[in-house]
Amino acid sequence: MTKRVYNFxxxxxxxxxxxxxxASDNMLSLGKTGIGVMEHSHRxxxxxxxxxxxxxxxRKLAGIPDDYDVLFLQGxxxxxxxxxxxNYLAPSRTxxxxxxxxxxxxxxxxxxxxxxxxxxxxxxxxxxxxxxxxAEYSSSPRYVHFTSNNTIFGTQFQxxxxxxxxxxxxxxxxxxxxSRPLDIRKYGIIYAGAQKNLGPSGVTLVIIRKDLVEQGS
Numbered sequence: 001m002t003k004r005v006y007n008f009x010x011x012x013x014x015x016x017x018x019x020x021x022x023a024s025d026n027m028l029s030l031g032k033t034g035i036g037v038m039e040h041s042h043r044x045x046x047x048x049x050x051x052x053x054x055x056x057x058x059r060k061l062a063g064i065p066d067d068y069d070v071l072f073l074q075g076x077x078x079x080x081x082x083x084x085x086x087n088y089l090a091p092s093r094t095x096x097x098x099x100x101x102x103x104x105x106x107x108x109x110x111x112x113x114x115x116x117x118x119x120x121x122x123x124x125x126x127x128x129x130x131x132x133x134x135a136e137y138s139s140s141p142r143y144v145h146f147t148s149n150n151t152i153f154g155t156q157f158q159x160x161x162x163x164x165x166x167x168x169x170x171x172x173x174x175x176x177x178x179s180r181p182l183d184i185r186k187y188g189i190i191y192a193g194a195q196k197n198l199g200p201s202g203v204t205l206v207i208i209r210k211d212l213v214e215q216g217s
Contacts, residue, residue, distance in 0.1 A: 010151050010175070011196035058205065064184050069213055071206040077103075077174045077193035080204065081110035084170055084189065087216035088142055089115035096120040096141040098161060101128045101150035103172060111145070120144065128153040141167045143188060149176035151196075160186045168212065177205065188212050 007014040030037040030046050040047040055070045064070060073079070089095045089111065097108045099122040111117045118141065121132035128150060137144070144163045148171050149156040156176065160183070163169050168188025177192035184190070189208045195201040 011193070012201050013196055015199065058207075061178055062182060062184060062207070064207055067210050068184060069206075069208050069210055071208065073204045073206055074202070075204060076201075077172055077191055077204055078106065078110075080172070080191040080206065081107040082113070084143070084145065084191075085111040085114040085117075088212070090142070091115060093142040094118050094138045094140070096135075096137050096144045096164075096167070098122075098132070098135060098144065098146040099124060100131055100147060100155060100157075101153050103150070103174070104145070104147040107145060107147070107172065123155075128155065131155050131157055135161060137164045137167075140164070143168050143170050145170040145172070147172040147174075149173070151175045168209070 004017070026037045028036050030040055030050070033040070033046050035046075037047065037050070042048075051072065054072065058064060058070050075083075085095060094116040095111055096118045097104060097111065097120065099105055099108060099119055101123075105124075108117055108119065118138040120137050120141075121135040123130050123132055135144075141164060144161060144167050146157065146161055146169075160169060160171075169186060170189045170191075171187055172192070173182075173190050174192045175196045177190070177197050179197060182190070184207065187207070187209075189206065189212065191204060191206045192198065193201070194203045194205060198205060
């Protein structure tokens with residue numbers, strides 16, 4: 001095998017060799033099935049068991065309650081920039097965004113395609129070198145969106161932002177998901193692209209309160 005090198009990429013990030021070896025083995029045969037994981041039906045019992053195990057591991061690691069769904073979606077975290085407002089930002093409502101870096105800027109740009117967006121706080125005035133301590137929320141926001149960690153500018157929320165009554169909290173946690181304990185019940189939706197903290201590129205983890213799944217349009 002070619003000698004492995006140090007990898008300091010922000011994402012896709014380095015993975016343990018034991019994980020890579022297990023993935024390699026399962027490419028040829030998932031368990032003892034004699035069929036590679038990429039050859040299995042996504043509805044078949046062997047692969048469904050893989051998905052269930054991944055969900056249970058997430059629930060145990062983060063203490064995700066039963067009234068939250070764990071979803072594995074496509075499109076990267078960037079697709080959630082549109083999916084969240086597409087489902088929850090009705091024409092008569094406003095969504096509030098805390099802008100602390102380039103990723104939250106991208107989220108705002110996408111949300112504006114679907115409805116009214118209010119910038120409740122921003123650190124753009126100093127090139128995003130700080131996290132604003134105060135936010136000026138709109139009168140009745142549908143949700144409050146923030147990016148928990150800003151890799152480009154080196155800033156991170158140390159506590160969850162307070163949300164106005166009636167609004168739920170949405171977090172892009174792509175670069176610090178599962179790196180520290182989270183009180184999941186403070187959030188309506190948490191989403192994260194896998195490639196920084198969770199695994200290989202190509203899947204997005206979404207943790208969402210079940211009542212919000214039912215409300216989505």
